[in-house]
Amino acid sequence: MPLSPKVLIVDDEERFRTTLGKLLTVKGLQVDNVGSAREALALLGENNYDVILLDVKMPEMSGVEALAEIKKINSGIEVIILTGHASVDVAMEIMKLGGYDYLLKPCPVEELLAKIETAYDRKREREGRGPKL
Amino acid sequence: MKIRGGQPRGRRLQLGVRGRDGGAISALNINRTGAPMSGSEPLDRAASSLVPPTGGKTRAKDSFDPIRHQLLTGAILLATTIVALFSSGAVLAVCGAALAAVHWLSGRRWARAIEKAREEKRFLDEQLIQSQKLAAIGELSAGIGHEINNPIAIIGQEAEWMRHLLQEEPGKTEEISDSLREIVRQVERCRDITQKLLNFARKMEPVFQGVDVNRLVDDMAKLVEKEAKLRSIRVIRIFQSDLPALFTDPPLLRQVVLNLLNNAMHAVGEKGAITITTSASGRDFVNIVVSDTGCGIPKENLGRIFDPFFTTKPQGQGTGLGLSMCHGIMDRLGGRISVSSEVGKGSSFSLALPADK
Structure with missing residues (x-):
C-alpha cells in the first residue's frame, strides 16, 4: 500500500485552496484545507499532518507568524510556503524559522507535488522510517 | 579684526580668521561631512579665540548683529549643504543667514562657494526624488505581482482541474462549467487591477x-x-x-x-x-x-x-x-x-x- 502524506492547505483564497485540494486528492494525497492560520493551529493538536502548505499574506495572522507557531506545536511538520509575493526578506525569514521550501504562485501542480513528496521523504527519514519507495 | 574668506579646497572649506595685527588667531578647518558629527568641543575652543579684540573697527556688527553674534559665540560652518553649526551642537540650515554672513565676510569666494553648494544641493535633491520614485516603483511592482499572481494561480489550477475531469471523469460537465466560470471571474479580477493601474498611471490633464x-x-x-x-x-x-x-x-x-x-x-x-x-x-x-x-x-x-x-x-x-x-x-x-x-x-x-x- 503506498504511503500518502497528509497535507493541510492554509490559504485565505477559498477557490485556490479547494481546487488545489481536489487536484492533490486525485494524486492520492490526504488533504484538508482551511482559510486562516488560526484554524490551522487549532487543527494541529488533533491531526498529524506531514506537510503544511502555507500562504503568506493572510488577514489576522500572516503565514510567517503562523510558521513560528506551527514549529512550536510540532517541529516535525514540514512547511512549504506558497506565496504570490516574491521577497528575499520573507524567504530568509521562512528558512530561519525552519520552513522547508518556498514556492511562488502560480506554480504547476506537478512541481508542488514533487516538493511535497521530497518534504514528506525528509520527514520520514528524520523519523527513522526511511523514505517512501 | 578682519575675517578672511577661506578657499573651498576639494571637499573642505577653510575659514581663516586674522587679528588686527595681521596674525592668525584661529583657523577652522571644517570637513563637510565630519564637522556636524565632530561634537562641539573643538568648535567651542575655536570659537573662544574668535572673539575680536576690543576697540577694533567692527562696523559690520551694527548691520548684521545676530549673525555676528552667532559667529562670535559659536562657529559657523559653510559646508556644501549650507548649514550653520553652533557651539550648542545645533545644526541649522541657513541659506539666508549664510548669505548674510557672506556679505558680512564680504568675500566673493564665499559667495561662489555658496552658489556652488546650492547647485550641488539642487542636484542631490533631484537624485533623492529619483531614488524615491524608484523605491515607489519597486513597491508598486511587488504589489502588482502579488495581486495578479493570486488570480493567475487560481486560473492555472482550474485549467488543470478541467484537464483532469476531461481525461478521467468527462461526464462531470457541470463541474467543468463551474471551473470555466471561475476562470472568467479571475480574469475579470486581473482586468480590474490592470484597469485601475492604468487609470492611476495615466497622465490625463484635468479639465477645469x-x-x-x-x-x-x-x-x-x-x-x-x-x-x-x-x-x-x-x-x-x-x-x-x-x-x-x-x-x-x-x-x-x-x-x-x-x-x-x-x-x-x-x-x-x-x-x-x-x-x-x-x-x-x-x-x-x-x-x-x-x-x-x-x-x-x-x-x-x-x-x-x-x-x-x-x-x-x-x-x-x-x-x-x-x-x-x-x-x-x-x-x-x-x-x-x-x-x-x-x-x-x-x-x-x-x-x-x-x-x-
Missing part, C-alpha cells in the same frame, strides 16, 4: 470648469443612499449654502467623493451614520468632509492608507488602490486630502480644494 460643489456632493450621496437605507445607515448632509466658486475637474472630484462615501459605508457596515459637510475656509479653500461612525483606522495604519495596494480587506475584496487614487487626484486638482480617525469611533476624511479667486 465651474462646479456647484454642493450639488456634486449631493449627487454622489444619492448614489449610496439607497444601499445605506437598507443597512440602517443615516446619510447626514451639512452643506454651506454660499460656497465660493470652485473651478475643478468634476468627474475626478466625483470619483474622489464617491470613493470616500463607499469607504465610509464599508467602515460602518450596518447601523450608523455618515456625515457629509461642505464649508469654506475664508475665500481660499472649499472643504468637503466625509465622516463616519465606523470601525476607525488603527494608528499604525494611518500613515499607510494612501499607499498603493495597502488594504486590510480580505483577498479579492479590495485592491488597495482607492485612497491612493484619491490622493493622486487631489494632487492633480491642486487640493489636499487628509484623515483623522479613532478606532471604534470612526474616521473623517477631509478634502480641501483651492477656490477660484
Whole structure:
C-alpha cells in the first residue's frame, strides 16, 4: 500500500485552496484545507499532518507568524510556503524559522507535488522510517 | 579684526580668521561631512579665540548683529549643504543667514562657494526624488505581482482541474462549467487591477470648469443612499449654502467623493451614520468632509492608507488602490486630502480644494 502524506492547505483564497485540494486528492494525497492560520493551529493538536502548505499574506495572522507557531506545536511538520509575493526578506525569514521550501504562485501542480513528496521523504527519514519507495 | 574668506579646497572649506595685527588667531578647518558629527568641543575652543579684540573697527556688527553674534559665540560652518553649526551642537540650515554672513565676510569666494553648494544641493535633491520614485516603483511592482499572481494561480489550477475531469471523469460537465466560470471571474479580477493601474498611471490633464460643489456632493450621496437605507445607515448632509466658486475637474472630484462615501459605508457596515459637510475656509479653500461612525483606522495604519495596494480587506475584496487614487487626484486638482480617525469611533476624511479667486 503506498504511503500518502497528509497535507493541510492554509490559504485565505477559498477557490485556490479547494481546487488545489481536489487536484492533490486525485494524486492520492490526504488533504484538508482551511482559510486562516488560526484554524490551522487549532487543527494541529488533533491531526498529524506531514506537510503544511502555507500562504503568506493572510488577514489576522500572516503565514510567517503562523510558521513560528506551527514549529512550536510540532517541529516535525514540514512547511512549504506558497506565496504570490516574491521577497528575499520573507524567504530568509521562512528558512530561519525552519520552513522547508518556498514556492511562488502560480506554480504547476506537478512541481508542488514533487516538493511535497521530497518534504514528506525528509520527514520520514528524520523519523527513522526511511523514505517512501 | 578682519575675517578672511577661506578657499573651498576639494571637499573642505577653510575659514581663516586674522587679528588686527595681521596674525592668525584661529583657523577652522571644517570637513563637510565630519564637522556636524565632530561634537562641539573643538568648535567651542575655536570659537573662544574668535572673539575680536576690543576697540577694533567692527562696523559690520551694527548691520548684521545676530549673525555676528552667532559667529562670535559659536562657529559657523559653510559646508556644501549650507548649514550653520553652533557651539550648542545645533545644526541649522541657513541659506539666508549664510548669505548674510557672506556679505558680512564680504568675500566673493564665499559667495561662489555658496552658489556652488546650492547647485550641488539642487542636484542631490533631484537624485533623492529619483531614488524615491524608484523605491515607489519597486513597491508598486511587488504589489502588482502579488495581486495578479493570486488570480493567475487560481486560473492555472482550474485549467488543470478541467484537464483532469476531461481525461478521467468527462461526464462531470457541470463541474467543468463551474471551473470555466471561475476562470472568467479571475480574469475579470486581473482586468480590474490592470484597469485601475492604468487609470492611476495615466497622465490625463484635468479639465477645469465651474462646479456647484454642493450639488456634486449631493449627487454622489444619492448614489449610496439607497444601499445605506437598507443597512440602517443615516446619510447626514451639512452643506454651506454660499460656497465660493470652485473651478475643478468634476468627474475626478466625483470619483474622489464617491470613493470616500463607499469607504465610509464599508467602515460602518450596518447601523450608523455618515456625515457629509461642505464649508469654506475664508475665500481660499472649499472643504468637503466625509465622516463616519465606523470601525476607525488603527494608528499604525494611518500613515499607510494612501499607499498603493495597502488594504486590510480580505483577498479579492479590495485592491488597495482607492485612497491612493484619491490622493493622486487631489494632487492633480491642486487640493489636499487628509484623515483623522479613532478606532471604534470612526474616521473623517477631509478634502480641501483651492477656490477660484
